[in-house]
Ligand code: NDP
């Protein structure tokens with residue numbers, strides 16, 4: 039019997055994870071399910087999967103959750119501290135799928151309490167990859183990527199030594215604005231940006247895909263997960279989203295991984311690693327493979343990946359700065375305070391600002407949280423000044 043906790047159960051990844059788990063033939067016990075605002079769905083999942091503990095991050099929803107689950111013999115909790123406590127429950131397998139920086143500390147704590155950490159929350163690696171990896175090494179926790187490109191790399195590696203990897207190519211669909219000019223992108227709104235042509239995902243990652251900030255995060259994620267340098271990681275536009283990544287080995291051979299554009303395959307792989315288990319999901323047909331296209335990334339229209347490369351070169355806490363600036367800029371875009379293209383400009387400014395800062399460079403949780411907070415303030419203030 040495997041014990042499992044899912045952080046961010048009500049999200050896009052969380053829901054797919056529960057769907058995949060429901061298909062497994064072996065027994066499992068859900069220990070923890072968490073959500074933030076979607077109390078109805080969390081209650082529905084709780085009735086179906088019978089966890090020991092259910093936590094809603096938004097404390098104002100506590101009473102509603104209790105009412106929806108009245109009569110059930112489970113622990114019902116709310117608030118940030120309760121989520122972090124739930125990450126301290128010892129289990130076999132954890133899915134870390136809370137969106138944003140809020141997921142980082144959850145991953146870090148869970149890494150100390152589970153046998154396998156399935157990581158969807160890419161912010162964890164971007165903000166504190168070395169810290170998370172050190173925790174996994176210390177507690178002998180398997181760290182498995184759920185992001186499809188990184189799951190693809192893991193599948194291509196198939197147990198081979200990292201030293202044999204010369205380079206990786208991460209693909210990007212190009213998003214809804216793949217063929218837009220800069221002028222056309224200037225005035226797009228959030229619903230246009232969230233309308234991804236191939237993938238169905240949460241709102242924030244969908245908009246990050248349109249701006250290529252998602253790919254930028256994935257370049258940092260690949261660096262952290264597979265010990266690669268900046269120039270070993272390439273990005274290629276591939277509008278069909280069928281090939282998720284390609285690994286080039288030191289003998290010149292290259293291995294690519296293909297699959298449908300949904301997360302079930304990557305989640306199923308992380309759930310059953312190092313083995314595979316049957317999964318009832320979409321199958322690609324041979325006909326769909328007839329015309330696979332690839333194009334170079336245009337850094338002028340999509341500067342996010344180049345900014346991530348700059349953050350990698352800067353080192354220190356620049357990953358946390360990069361992420362915080364991107365998250366704050368996205369909030370401002372969603373609030374219609376800034377335009378779509380302003381997001382990259384603000385991230386660039388935040389990196390400039392960080393270069394001049396005298397913050398401690400030590401990668402501790404406290405320093406990462408400090409850099410996150412200060413960068414959000416900086417981005418917020420720089421926009422307030424611009425408007426004034
Ligand atoms: P969603 O927005 O769909 O879901 C986010 C989840 O986190 C929900 O359960 C939400 O609760 C919860 N949540 C939000 N804010 C908080 C908070 N402050 N504290 C605790 N819980 C919170 O996101 P996705 O599922 O799309 O993405 C999750 C993570 O996985 C992200 O880091 C994303 O980048 C990554 N990822 C996603 C992919 C995808 O295909 N969706 C692919 C690869 C990576 P509620 O809904 O109840 O408010």
Ligand code: MG
Nearest residue numbers: 185186187256
């Ligand atoms: Mg991805």
